[in-house]
Structures are given as structure tokens and as C-alpha cells.
Amino acid sequence: MKTRLSDYYEKGIKYLLGLIAGTSILILFLIFFLLFREGIGAFHYVGVLDFIFGTKWLPVSEPPHFGALPMIIGSIIVTLGAGIIAIPAGIGIAVYLAEVAPRSVREIAKAVIELLAGIPSVVYGFLGLTVLAPIIKDLLDLPSALTAFTAALVLAIMALPTVVSISEDALDAVPREYREASLALGATKWETTVKIVLPSARSGLMAASMLGLGRAVGETMAVLMVAGNAMIIPHSIFDPVRTITANIAAEMGETVQGGLHYQALFGLGIILFTITFVINLITDLIFTKTSSVKRGASL
Amino acid sequence: MMSKRLKEKAGFGALAVLTFMAVVPVVSIIGYLIWIGWPALTWEFLTQPPRKFLTEGGIFPAIIGTMALTVGTILVALPLGIGTAIYLVEYSRENFFTKLIRIAIINLAGVPSVVYGLFGMGMFVLTLGLGRSLAAGALTLGILTLPIIISTAEEALLAVPDSYRYASLALGATRWQTVRRVVLPVALPSILTGAILGIGRAAGETAPIMFTAAVVYTPRLPDSVYDQVMALPYHLYAISTEVPNVSQQMAFGAALVLLAIVGAMNLVAVVIRTKMRLKRMR
Numbered sequence: 001m002k003t004r005l006s007d008y009y010e011k012g013i014k015y016l017l018g019l020i021a022g023t024s025i026l027i028l029f030l031i032f033f034l035l036f037r038e039g040i041g042a043f044h045y046v047g048v049l050d051f052i053f054g055t056k057w058l059p060v061s062e063p064p065h066f067g068a069l070p071m072i073i074g075s076i077i078v079t080l081g082a083g084i085i086a087i088p089a090g091i092g093i094a095v096y097l098a099e100v101a102p103r104s105v106r107e108i109a110k111a112v113i114e115l116l117a118g119i120p121s122v123v124y125g126f127l128g129l130t131v132l133a134p135i136i137k138d139l140l141d142l143p144s145a146l147t148a149f150t151a152a153l154v155l156a157i158m159a160l161p162t163v164v165s166i167s168e169d170a171l172d173a174v175p176r177e178y179r180e181a182s183l184a185l186g187a188t189k190w191e192t193t194v195k196i197v198l199p200s201a202r203s204g205l206m207a208a209s210m211l212g213l214g215r216a217v218g219e220t221m222a223v224l225m226v227a228g229n230a231m232i233i234p235h236s237i238f239d240p241v242r243t244i245t246a247n248i249a250a251e252m253g254e255t256v257q258g259g260l261h262y263q264a265l266f267g268l269g270i271i272l273f274t275i276t277f278v279i280n281l282i283t284d285l286i287f288t289k290t291s292s293v294k295r296g297a298s299l
Numbered sequence: 300m301m302s303k304r305l306k307e308k309a310g311f312g313a314l315a316v317l318t319f320m321a322v323v324p325v326v327s328i329i330g331y332l333i334w335i336g337w338p339a340l341t342w343e344f345l346t347q348p349p350r351k352f353l354t355e356g357g358i359f360p361a362i363i364g365t366m367a368l369t370v371g372t373i374l375v376a377l378p379l380g381i382g383t384a385i386y387l388v389e390y391s392r393e394n395f396f397t398k399l400i401r402i403a404i405i406n407l408a409g410v411p412s413v414v415y416g417l418f419g420m421g422m423f424v425l426t427l428g429l430g431r432s433l434a435a436g437a438l439t440l441g442i443l444t445l446p447i448i449i450s451t452a453e454e455a456l457l458a459v460p461d462s463y464r465y466a467s468l469a470l471g472a473t474r475w476q477t478v479r480r481v482v483l484p485v486a487l488p489s490i491l492t493g494a495i496l497g498i499g500r501a502a503g504e505t506a507p508i509m510f511t512a513a514v515v516y517t518p519r520l521p522d523s524v525y526d527q528v529m530a531l532p533y534h535l536y537a538i539s540t541e542v543p544n545v546s547q548q549m550a551f552g553a554a555l556v557l558l559a560i561v562g563a564m565n566l567v568a569v570v571i572r573t574k575m576r577l578k579r580m581r
Binding site for chain 1: 303304306307310311313314315317318321322325326328329331332378379382383385386387390391396397399400403404405406407409410411412413414415416417418420421422425426442445446449473474475496499500502503504505506509510532533535536539540547550551554557558561562564565566569572573577
């Protein structure tokens with residue numbers, strides 16, 4: 001007969017683990033709550049629409065202006081630029097690795113990609129600043145290479161591992177029967193890949209793209225170091241830009257707790273949180289449509 | 300018209316070239332970093348504090364700071380992450396609570412690191428009054444790492460065959476005994492792999508610690524969790540943008556040390572993982 005003590009012990013452990021598991025919910029709630037508590041004052045002061053669509057960000061002038069539009073545009077340009085480079089390249093690489101490359105190449109490439117994913121963003125920023133920017137400056141004959149273009153390129157390199165590894169999982173998840181049926185009908189391997197495998201993996205590839213974009217839009221240090229940080233609405237991709245993330249990182253050190261500038265930066269945090277929240281939601285909708293790709297691979 | 304074979308050759312050939320073009324420049328830039336940074340790695344550089352506004356001396360306090368932050372991250376993230384995974388896999392059925400947990404984890408994974416920085420500053424530095432400190436930084440990095448650790452640990456636990464659990468339960472073991480003595484030992488290598496990957500990433504993060512823990516310069520090593528610290532990623536950012544007159548070699552040296560610390564952690568994890576994957580295929 002079991003002692004009652006050990007029953008309590010088992011129960012206790014179960015509740016303890018449940019409590020631990022609940023902390024994730026608590027943390028998400030706290031992030032939400034804190035961003036709003038600290039940032040809501042800025043929205044009150046300027047008004048939500050003026051905060052989002054205002055074109056002047058002058059936090060220390062008298063009176064201060066808090067218009068986030070240049071940064072929102074900066075973030076969008078840099079993110080889309082990175083996506084335009086990283087998504088086709090990443091899917092292409094994934095197709096090569098999943099469909100054609102020999103096993104040994106594939107294993108090595110996977111390991112290399114994983115290592116690249118682990119390189120800190122500040123190192124990417126440093127290399128972008130000291131190595132890539134001078135090369136781009138000479139190649140394109142620009143006055144300064146610290147522009148949206150360079151930032152997009154660096155972000156693309158950073159997003160590539162995410163896009164490649166999730167795309168590859170998506171391609172792997174396409175049942176072998178599909179390929180065999182197509183080949184048996186006389187299609188070449190290329191035709192099979194383009195007309196059967198890629199369409200079958202479509203939602204997984206879309207999810208890979210969204211996660212790549214999500215990674216790019218939240219990236220801070222690399223962008224802060226290579227995007228030029230000018231608070232202007234850019235006219236071309238060769239203008240310097242400042243992103244939402246870069247501005248938070250750059251200005252947080254100068255603020256006074258509870259001050260308007262401080263609140264405005266938390267306001268930017270709310271905008272950023274909302275953008276990534278929406279991207280996540282879309283990705284999740286895609287993921288729930290396809291159960292074949294595991295979400296965990298994206299982390 | 301192109302023959303089918305030719306089209307296939309051209310298509311796959313182009314993809315091979317693309318892969319090559321993406322990997323080679325990135326790998327060679329990192330090779331360049333090692334090439335330039337290597338001569339900077341003297342004994343003095345690794346064991347001395349910086350001098351003369353960071354333009355001379357070494358990076359010892361930054362190395363120690365990053366290691367201290369990493370240990371702190373482990374202390375925060377590992378118990379919470381593994382505990383959550385155990386609850387999700389071993390103790391709960393799918394219900395409203397677990398659904399809520401999963402939604403929270405997925406969303407936490409998507410929160411940008413700079414937002415974690417804001418949160419850490421608002422929550423730990425100011426609201427809890429920890430100040431700019433090792434503790435605030437470790438807590439911030441810990442919750443940033445949590446989603447990775449939970450989801451890799453969950454996968455690791457799911458990979459343990461149910462027959463192990465049934466066998467243990469059938470012998471009269473309780474659920475917790477089964478988890479602790481049977482499931483966890485089997486899943487441990489995979490759990491650790493994920494944990495190392497996640498913590499390696501945290502060790503290289505800059506944005507979350509620049510408001511919560513790190514300072515540009517302090518010659519002191521931390522005595523307590525309430526001390527502020529230098530940290531390698533923030534140090535690299537500072538000397539390559541904010542601090543004037545730092546020699547390129549010192550900057551490359553600092554970048555190389557950071558890359559080596561993070562890279563070593565990743566390499567261990569990737570080697571374990573690749574080995575396990577190949578073993579499973581056989």
C-alpha cells in the first residue's frame with residue numbers, strides 16, 4: 001500500500017511544474033503590460049495617429065516632436081530589402097540541399113548554416129561596418145555605404161539560415177510518393193521539383209519567408225551599425241535610414257525614466273511588438289494549415 | 300527548344316552556384332576576421348583590463364562579464380525551460396492552459412531582442428529596483444532564451460519512445476520517478492544540445508543587456524549580482540562605433556574572442572546534434 005506522503009509529493013511536483021509552465025504566460029503578459037504602462041503617455045501626448053504618421057522626431061527640442069514615420073519606413077525598407085534577397089536565395093539553397101546535393105555536402109552545409117545562425121548580430125554589424133561597407137562604397141561609388149542597401153544586405157545574410165533551414169524542413173516533409181509518381185510519369189527531376197515538390201511545400205516555404213522577415217524586422221545591432229541612422233524619410237535605397245529598433249537602442253541611454261522621451265521609446269516598442277505580433281500571427285496561421293512542418297525548427 | 304535534360308542541368312547547376320555564392324563570401328569574411336584578429340590575441344589582451352579610454356590594454360573584464368551573464372542566463376532559463384517542457388510533455392493533456400502556454404511561447408520567440416531590453420529595463424532595473432546589474436541582465440537574457448530551451452527540450456522529450464514510460468509505470472514507478480529516472484536520462488543529450496544553442500545565442504546578444512547590465516567601461520570585476528559589468532558584445536559595439544581611436548586590430552581581436560566563445564558553444568551543440576541525427580538514420 002502506498003503511503004499518502006508520496007502521493008502528496010507526486011501531486012506537489014505536478015503543481016510545481018504547472019506553475020513553472022505558467023511563467024511563460026506571465027512573462028508575455030508582463031511584457032505587454034509594461035510596454036503599455038511605460039509607453040502610453042507618449043500616445044496621450046502626441047495622439048496615436050500623429051505618433052505613427054508624424055514625420056518629425058525631435059525628442060529634445062522645445063516643444064519635442066515624436067513622429068515615428070521615418071523609422072517605420074526605415075524598418076519596412078530594410079526588412080523588405082532583406083526579404084527580396086534572402087527569400088529567393090534561401091529557398092533556392094534549400095532546394096539544392098534537399099533535392100540534389102549529396103548527403104555529405106548536405107550534412108556539412110547544415111552544420112555551417114547552423115553555425116552562421118549562431119553568430120551574434122553585433123559581429124555581423126561589425127563586419128558589415130568594417131569589411132562590407134568599404135567594399136560596397138568603392139563598388140557603387142557612394143559617398144557613404146552606410147545605407148538602407150547595406151543594412152538590407154547584412155540582414156539578408158543574417159536571415160538566410162532561418163529561411164534555408166525551415167524551407168529545407170518543408171521540402172523534406174513532402175512525401176516521397178509524390179516525387180516517385182511524377183518521375184514515373186516521365187517528368188525529369190527538375191520538372192518534379194518545380195511542378196510538384198515546390199507547390200506541395202508552399203505553405204512551409206511561406207512560413208519560412210515570414211519567419212525570415214520576422215527575424216529581419218526585429219534585428220537591432222547590425223542595423224544600428226550599418227544603416228547610417230539618419231532620421232529622414234529615404235528617397236532611395238542608397239540613403240541612410242534609421243529603423244525603429246536602432247532608434248530605441250541608440251536613444252535609450254539618453255533618456256530620463258518616466259520622461260516623455262523615455263515614454264516615446266516605449267511607444268516605439270509597442271509599435272515594434274505589434275508588428276512582430278502580426279507577423280507571428282500570420283506565420284502561425286500558415287503553420288496550423290500545415291502540420292507537416294514543426295514550429296520548433298524555427299527557434 | 301531546350302531539351303529536358305539540359306534544362307534540368309541548367310536549373311540544378313544554377314542552384315548549386317547560388318549555394319556556393321551565398322556560403323563562400325560569408326565564410327571568407329569570417330576567415331578574414333580570424334586572420335586580422337588573431338595577432339591581437341596576446342596574453343595581455345586576454346588577461347588585462349582596458350586602459351586609456353579602451354584604446355590600450357585588454358578585454359578581461361568583458362570576458363568575465365559575458366561569462367557571468369551566461370551563467371546567470373543558465374540559472375534562469377534552464378530550470379524554467381526544462382520544467383515547462385516536462386509539464387507540457389509528461390504531465391498535461393492538451394487543454395486550455397497548455398494551449399495558452401504554447402501561444403505564449405510562440406509569441407515570446409518572436410519578440411525582438413531590443414524589446415526584451417526595454418522590458419528588462421522597465422521591469423528588472425526600474426520596477427524591481429535591481430538597477431543596471433548582472434542580475435537584471437541575466438534575468439532579461441534568461442527569459443529571452445526561454446522559448447528556445449522549452450521547444451528544444453519538448454522535442455527531446457517527445458522523441459523518447461512511450462514504451463519506456465509504459466515499462467517504468469508498469470513496474471510500479473510513479474510518474475515523477477519515471478520522468479526522473481527513465482525519460483530525462485534518455486532525453487538529456489538532446490535537451491543539452493538545445494540549451495547550449497540557446498545560451499550561446501544569449502551570450503552574443505547586445506540589445507537586451509545594453510540597458511540592463513552592461514557598461515562601456517569598468518575595471519572592476521563583479522563581486523555580486525548587483526554589480527554592473529562589461530560584456531563582450533557591448534564592448535565590441537562601443538569600440539567600433541562610440542569610442543574614438545581604437546585600433547582596428549583590437550576591435551577585430553574583441554570580435555574574434557566573442558565569436559570564439561559563441562562559436563565553441565555552437566560547435567559542441569552542432570556536433571552532438573549531427574552525430575545523433577546520423578545515428579538515427581543508420
